[in-house]
Amino acid sequence: AQTKYYLGFYNEAISLFKECIDYFKEENDRAYLNSLHSLGLCYNRIGNYAWCTVTNQIGIDEGKKLKNLKMEPYFIHSKGINLCGKKNYQAAIFKLTAILPSIQNNKDFANVSVAYFYIGKSFWSLNHKDKAITYFKKVDEIFKKEKYIRPDLREGYEKLIDYYKGKGNTKSQLLYIDQLIKVDNILVQNYKYLLKKVVKEYDTKELSRSKQEIENAMKLRTIIAFGIICILISIIAFLIFKHFKNKRLFEQVMKRDTKLPSVPKIVNKTVAQVISQDIEDGILKKLVKFEVDNRFLEKDMNLARMANLLNTNTKYVTRIIAKHREKKTIEYITDLKINYIIEKLKTESRYRNYTNKALGDEAGFGSTQNFTRAFKERNGISPTYFIYKLKKSINAGN
Known part of the structure; x- marks a missing residue:
């Protein structure tokens, strides 16, 4: 069932998880609750949000009945993701933010990353893009540290690229294009089949082309900036040179004797014998x-x-x-x-x-x-x- 879920065969996984639930209900409490949790995730993935909600609530109730509350944070986590799918974004943010500390205490970086992504996606959908970006960056921090990523989290990188493109921040745009290329390389290795189903705003070729365009634009700006600096230095050098030249010329004029001589000099030479x-x-x-x-x-x-x-x-x-x-x-x-x-x-x-x-x-x-x-x-x-x-x-x- 987990393999089918991992590969994206959600309907087949649902059938198998139902068998697991029937079997583990009497055999293993933790496996039973895990199966309920995974079943809820499958319903969410196929867009059956109502059954996901029902399954999560059953999981919470069964955990309390069995006095096993270790899975409760994960059912609430699943509820938060499901609320995002139902476009109930404020509730999704509330649920996921409230449950994050419990999952962080379990050192479960994978589900922490998923929570960050869906909080970010909810903020983005509410047009609170600055807040959303903060959470998408947290997803990237976990990716850089733990190399954890899965196909649905990929969208966060597209949002980061679009956000910084809109801001005209080519440096950050290029940074997250590079990160998305790294993400895609891992997803191709680990989720080759499932990745085909992911709707991408940027495919690998588009990312490479955008990266090249940004790098070329940055090089051009660097050249222009260097040129402007050279021109400014030349202008400053010219002005300094002109200042000292004018100062020197002024001093020369001041030293020059501009008075008429008191007794004008008469040179006793004849002018080529033409004038007497x-x-x-x-x-x-x-x-x-x-x-x-x-x-x-x-x-x-x-x-x-x-x-x-x-x-x-x-x-x-x-x-x-x-x-x-x-x-x-x-x-x-x-x-x-x-x-x-x-x-x-x-x-x-x-x-x-x-x-x-x-x-x-x-x-x-x-x-x-x-x-x-x-x-x-x-x-x-x-x-x-x-x-x-x-x-x-x-x-x-x-």
Whole structure:
């Protein structure tokens, strides 16, 4: 009868257990009660919950009559499973939870595991999934420790997989896929025939495919995370580099002498014998006056206007600036403008509150963009950053 039950031939097992009950009723009290208990389990498996209920109650009553109460917890245990089958989930939870300590005291890990599963299944059916998961995990703990599993408990692993899939927890999902694969390997060995009757949400191929998909997704996430970390490190490194570079450039600007010399330097060289010495000296004196009077601040100052101010031609202006200031004309004018603004920022606090537009207008630039571009090209930092660092330096007392 037990072999038939084990193999899932429940109707045949029922007939044999009835014979056992008739025989052991007068011969062996424990075997008699065991047979009643097994008969109740068979009724439960074929969905005959009414006869299961009747058989369990007979078992309890007979045990009391025979003064043998060792099997009573198992009849109540069977009642709890049967109540779950009847969809009376609250009662099932109550019965199984109440009887668990007695079965645990017997160190009967197999029936403890079964109780955990049906408590979990009842909670799941009541949509208390967080509570259900706790009990399904207990089933897995017993499986890991004792290697005990049977076909109906397999469903708990499917619930665990679905639960963590819904939570987006791929790590736990993968863990229970691995566990279910191990469970199936044992069930195939021990319950090969009965396993064919078990309705599976996940078969072995589906589990392997899901496992592969999750592992691939986790690898991709790892690669993406690594990539993001590398990008963040690169950005941080760039910002640190930029910070120290800007700091160095600021210090260079602060050290640079942006004042006009008190006695402008005149180099006594002729310009390739094209300009006479007298004319050259005269133009150079006018150039110095141009610098001292800040005529370079005038809007749209260019070569033609300079030549007009110096009372000479553009060719002479270009050659004299190239020789005595070692710059091209526009570069020379722009440098004077930028140095003027830097000197004002260093020495006069009101300029530090000017906008870029106001500073550009003060220096005679045609537009704010022209000013900020020229400032950055010559100093490597923007006027905004320079003013920020300058204020910070002054406040720190440097």
